[in-house]
Amino acid sequence: MDNHFKLLDNFINYLSIEKGCSTHTLTAYSKDLKQFFEFFQERKDFLGVITYLDIRLYLTFLQSNGINRSTQARKLTAIRSFFKYLKRNKYIANNPSETISSPKKTKKIPTILSEGEITKLLDQIFITEDPLTIRDKAIFELLYSSGLRVSELVSLKIEDINSNYQLVKIMGKGNKERIVPFGDKAWETIEKYLSSSRHLLVKKGEVGVLFLNHQGKKLTTRGIRFIIDKYVTKAALSIKISPHVFRHSFATHLLDNGADLRVVQELLGHANLSTTQIYTHVSKTRIQQIYKKAHPRA
Numbered sequence: 001m002d003n004h005f006k007l008l009d010n011f012i013n014y015l016s017i018e019k020g021c022s023t024h025t026l027t028a029y030s031k032d033l034k035q036f037f038e039f040f041q042e043r044k045d046f047l048g049v050i051t052y053l054d055i056r057l058y059l060t061f062l063q064s065n066g067i068n069r070s071t072q073a074r075k076l077t078a079i080r081s082f083f084k085y086l087k088r089n090k091y092i093a094n095n096p097s098e099t100i101s102s103p104k105k106t107k108k109i110p111t112i113l114s115e116g117e118i119t120k121l122l123d124q125i126f127i128t129e130d131p132l133t134i135r136d137k138a139i140f141e142l143l144y145s146s147g148l149r150v151s152e153l154v155s156l157k158i159e160d161i162n163s164n165y166q167l168v169k170i171m172g173k174g175n176k177e178r179i180v181p182f183g184d185k186a187w188e189t190i191e192k193y194l195s196s197s198r199h200l201l202v203k204k205g206e207v208g209v210l211f212l213n214h215q216g217k218k219l220t221t222r223g224i225r226f227i228i229d230k231y232v233t234k235a236a237l238s239i240k241i242s243p244h245v246f247r248h249s250f251a252t253h254l255l256d257n258g259a260d261l262r263v264v265q266e267l268l269g270h271a272n273l274s275t276t277q278i279y280t281h282v283s284k285t286r287i288q289q290i291y292k293k294a295h296p297r298a
Helices: 002-017 023-039 052-064 069-088 115-124 131-146 150-154 184-196 221-235 244-256 261-268 278-294
Strands: 167-171 177-181
Touching: 002 023, 002 069, 023 052, 023 069, 052 069, 115 131, 115 221, 115 244, 131 150, 131 167, 131 184, 131 221, 131 244, 150 221, 177 261, 244 261, 244 278
Parallel strands: none
Antiparallel strands: 167 177
């Protein structure tokens, strides 16, 4: 079994160095594959003799233990990638996972904020003018204005902001670069943060990261979540939101106001249009709600 974990380490290093996968992806793949190994721990050298039916048995085991379809699909993706790597590098002769279809995911409509809730959050709760509040307003405005993932936001450097054209350069998943515009409101808050607040947070050794914490260090995704929770409580919103809700709201509001689906796909940095199409379901739901409220015989 030790050899299997050595191959796993090699695979994770390959994903990190050659594929540029995020730390989150590397951690998830490693965890999923270790659980897969544990299922077959009674069988020595199972990687060389495992079959299609063995993997199907593992998926059945996951289902019987209440693992939802989305998680099953993610675990199968990790298994597929691992066996593909093993075959390409001639550790195994055949890939037993290549003909297994993924469990159909249950489409979950993402939580969004209405335009009114966004306005309330962005225009009514940032009352004080201290450096951290000015920074926080800039963070909220940029998240909603450009639909960034939080991991992308915390990685931004000052040089990634183009003030002349109001564009931000983003390094997304798989080290794919994209350029996304941001609006006047976002630029006003970013400019104010850069001119009046950031220099008060900077500490020695800082290397140009755009958003800094109170210690002068790069903000983390956990730090962003803490900031958002604080202001959501302050705004007394009725729903619990994650940082990703701003991204969902960004996409949905664009589509509600007539944006082309492929343009939204490009702005979000989605590799597949099908990923973006979930937001059309959100818009359809909203259309039905408006119809039922407005039509006299709905």
